[in-house]
Amino acid sequence: AQSVTQLGSHVSVSEGALVLLRCNYSSSVPPYLFWYVQYPNQGLQLLLKYTSAATLVKGINGFEAEFKKSETSFHLTKPSAHMSDAAEYFCAVSDPASSSASKIIFGSGTRLSIRP
Amino acid sequence: SQTIHQWPATLVQPVGSPLSLECTVEGTSNPNLYWYRQAAGRGLQLLFYSVGIGQISSEVPQNLSASRPQDRQFILSSKKLLLSDSGFYLCAWSGQGVSPLHFGNGTRLTVT
Numbered sequence: 001a002q003s004v005t006q007l008g009s010h011v012s013v014s015e016g017a018l019v020l021l022r023c024n025y026s027s028s029v030p031p032y033l034f035w036y037v038q039y040p041n042q043g044l045q046l047l048l049k050y051t052s053a054a055t056l057v058k059g060i061n062g063f064e065a066e067f068k069k070s071e072t073s074f075h076l077t078k079p080s081a082h083m084s085d086a087a088e089y090f091c092a093v094s095d096p097a098s099s100s101a102s103k104i105i106f107g108s109g110t111r112l113s114i115r116p
Numbered sequence: 117s118q119t120i121h122q123w124p125a126t127l128v129q130p131v132g133s134p135l136s137l138e139c140t141v142e143g144t145s146n147p148n149l150y151w152y153r154q155a156a157g158r159g160l161q162l163l164f165y166s167v168g169i170g171q172i173s174s175e176v177p178q179n180l181s182a183s184r185p186q187d188r189q190f191i192l193s194s195k196k197l198l199l200s201d202s203g204f205y206l207c208a209w210s211g212q213g214v215s216p217l218h219f220g221n222g223t224r225l226t227v228t
Contacts, residue, residue, distance in 0.1 A: 034216060043122075043206055043219030044160075090159065104217055108159040 002027045004093045006107035014115045019063075019078040021110050023091030026072065033074045034092040034104065035065055044090060050074060061085070086114045118143035122207045122220030129227055135180075135194040137223050139207030142188065147209040149190040150217065151182055154204040166190060202227045 007022040025031055032051050036044040048059025055067040061084075065076045074091060091107040122139045129135060141147050151163040162175045164182035172182050179198060183191045190207060204224055208217040 036217075041204075041222070041224065043208075043221045044217070045219070046216045049216055103162070103165070106160040 002031065002093050002095055002105050004091050004105055004107040006089075006091050006110050008110055009108065010111045010113065012113040012115060013081050015083055016080050019076070019081045019085065019112065021076040021089050021091075021112065023065075023074045023076065023107060024072055025074060025091075025093045027093060027095065029095055030069075032094045033065075033067060034094070035059065035063070035074075035076050036090045036092060036106075037061075038088040038090065038109075040087075047076070047089075081112075081114050083114050083116070086112055088112070118209070118218065120207065120209055120218055120220045122223060124223060125221065126224045127226070129197050129225065131199055131227055132196045135192070135197050135201070135225070137192040137205055137207075137225075139190045139192075139220055140188055141190075141209045144188070144209070144211070146187060147211065149184060150208040150210070151190065151192050152206040152208065154206060154222075156203070160206070164192070197227045199227050201225065 003026045005024045013019055034049045035047040037047050038044045047063050048057045048065055050057050050067045058064045063076055063078045065074050067074050088109045088111050090109045092104045094104045119142045149166045152160045153163055154160050164172055164174055166172050166184045169184055169187055180194050202225055204222050206222045207220040210217050
């Protein structure tokens, strides 16, 4: 069975500082991995996805994530935080061999706060 | 381009009343459709998914049900709401195979 763990339910960084949101996964097969962002009272928006191509994935809004098989990690980073980055971030994992229904498993989320 | 519409945005219902939340997708055919619930401060819980008209899979036993009367329409229902049904309900669609989910803007349901 697959699972995903997000370390830290709340992360606070200063504006302009590095953003690092941690995600570790458990999967018996090479997984597909996703990061989503959720702004207050809105749905989730896809930030980036890893589907077994390049291990460093670039997404929207200056975010990127690196797939590290040896560490079973897929941490999300951004070099310089902006106030508009304040939101909830979700890591998700899916088995590429799943049936046609894409059953994506979500982590519990990390709330990112940006200090002025 | 594809769009997903979900309504209403907010809803306040008394305990024991019925529920109907609707979701429609435009710009794609034969999507996989999903209903998720997000409780306050918690992650997403998959409630139902559908791979085609009339085909519904339930992930969590509860007093909610889902239906897919048309290819791009997905409805979440309840005959009698419970207090524990309060939460943020999200509809989503994906293409075939393992592809990313695309979410609607959600419905904030408060059961009083």
